[in-house]
Amino acid sequence: MNRDLVDRLRQFHELTAGEFRALLTMRDPLDVKYLMEQAREVAQKQFGTKIFLRGLVELSNVCRNDCLYCGIRQSNTHVSRYTLSREQVLQCCELGYQTGFRTFVLQGGEWGEQRSPWIADLISAIRLRWPDCAITLSLGEHPRETYALWREAGADRYLLRHETHNERLYSLLHPQGMTIGHRLQCLDWLKELGYQTGAGIMVGAPYQSLGSIVEDIQYLIDFKPHMIGIGPFIPQHDTPFARFPAGSADLTARLYAILRLALPQTLIPSTTAMATVAPDGRLRGILAGANVVMPNLSPEDNRKQYALYDNKAALGAESAQGIKQLADELATIGYAIDWSRGDSPNA
Numbered sequence: 016m017n018r019d020l021v022d023r024l025r026q027f028h029e030l031t032a033g034e035f036r037a038l039l040t041m042r043d044p045l046d047v048k049y050l051m052e053q054a055r056e057v058a059q060k061q062f063g064t065k066i067f068l069r070g071l072v073e074l075s076n077v078c079r080n081d082c083l084y085c086g087i088r089q090s091n092t093h094v095s096r097y098t099l100s101r102e103q104v105l106q107c108c109e110l111g112y113q114t115g116f117r118t119f120v121l122q123g124g125e126w127g128e129q130r131s132p133w134i135a136d137l138i139s140a141i142r143l144r145w146p147d148c149a150i151t152l153s154l155g156e157h158p159r160e161t162y163a164l165w166r167e168a169g170a171d172r173y174l175l176r177h178e179t180h181n182e183r184l185y186s187l188l189h190p191q192g193m194t195i196g197h198r199l200q201c202l203d204w205l206k207e208l209g210y211q212t213g214a215g216i217m218v219g220a221p222y223q224s225l226g227s228i229v230e231d232i233q234y235l236i237d238f239k240p241h242m243i244g245i246g247p248f249i250p251q252h253d254t255p256f257a258r259f260p261a262g263s264a265d266l267t268a269r270l271y272a273i274l275r276l277a278l279p280q281t282l283i284p285s286t287t288a289m290a291t292v293a294p295d296g297r298l299r300g301i302l303a304g305a306n307v308v309m310p311n312l313s314p315e316d317n318r319k320q321y322a323l324y325d326n327k328a329a330l331g332a333e334s335a336q337g338i339k340q341l342a343d344e345l346a347t348i349g350y351a352i353d354w355s356r357g358d359s360p361n362a
């Protein structure tokens with residue numbers, strides 16, 4: 016019966032809410048294995064046994080927002096705040112380019128609009144120096160004009176997890192004034208402006224229910240993002256959610272598999288949070304149909320300061336030795352690095 020659901024999802028890319036719930040809760044290990052195998056097969060049909068790399072540059076941990084789960088939320092006074100200089104960012108990209116990276120992801124806390132021209136200028140500089148690279152932004156919510164400015168400057172992709180599609184849960188995870196309505200509006204603008212757009216959630220976020228995860232699956236199927244960023248929630252000790260348990264690697268992997276079958280062409284990273292909750296988390300993500308890994312190119316000194324959650328795993332793949340380690344790790348499951356830009360097949 017469960018395997019029949021897996022087959023139908025693979026064939027038709029859609030199930031009812033009750034059927035998605037059945038896939039999320041099924042217990043027979045053989046059924047779960049079947050789901051993973053099918054997802055892997057679909058991922059391999061689309062991308063082969065190759066994994067795209069993205070070089071992550073953590074631009075700044077300064078943030079105007081106060082998301083209750085996040086270690087760099089504005090009201091966390093224990094964070095030592097930093098912002099990389101333009102030169103530092105370009106150095107990170109240079110190092111990444113020499114190593115072979117052809118996608119840079121600029122991620123950071125959300126700044127006020129007065130800094131948007133500075134970002135635009137940085138994007139232009141990267142675009143000019145490395146015209147063959149993709150530039151991905153992950154800088155939160157901004158007015159449409161700001162997204163347009165950055166797009167014109169040369170940004171190609173934008174990651175903005177919707178975090179949860181459920182209005183009530185969204186309000187429990189975020190401060191007053193932040194709404195799911197506005198988040199979704201931002202995602203629509205990004206797509207309209209021609210960005211390859213990424214949405215996604217944290218698995219096991221406080222107060223999250225299976226019903227809300229099903230809502231997220233249905234929203235993602237409807238929105239058809241080019242990328243889906245999903246990782247387990249992990250508590251950070253200075254946030255209001257410090258005492259909540261971390262989300263599970265199993266459920267996260269199961270969600271990768273379900274979404275791979277629902278949206279075969281989507282780029283799905285096996286996230287750092289996955290690697291943090293389980294020692295073999297990154298590989299488990301790939302075996303569930305993920306096809307992207309995002310090593311960190313940020314300066315060594317700043318990485319600890321970008322502490323969204325506790326015990327964040329470090330991949331260190333920016334160095335030649337780190338890349339070799341990653342390649343060796345992937346080889347243990349029969350996969351290899353793909354050094355191309357890795358655009359979305361449906362871009």
Ligand code: SAM
Pocket residue numbers: 084085086122123124125153154155156174175176178216217246247248249250251288323324
């Ligand atoms: N400010 C941008 C934004 O809000 O999209 C980008 C940076 S934000 C820190 C990137 C992502 O980190 C969020 O979308 C959230 O899902 C994830 N994140 C934050 N705190 C986390 C936690 N405690 N555990 C797991 N993931 C977390």
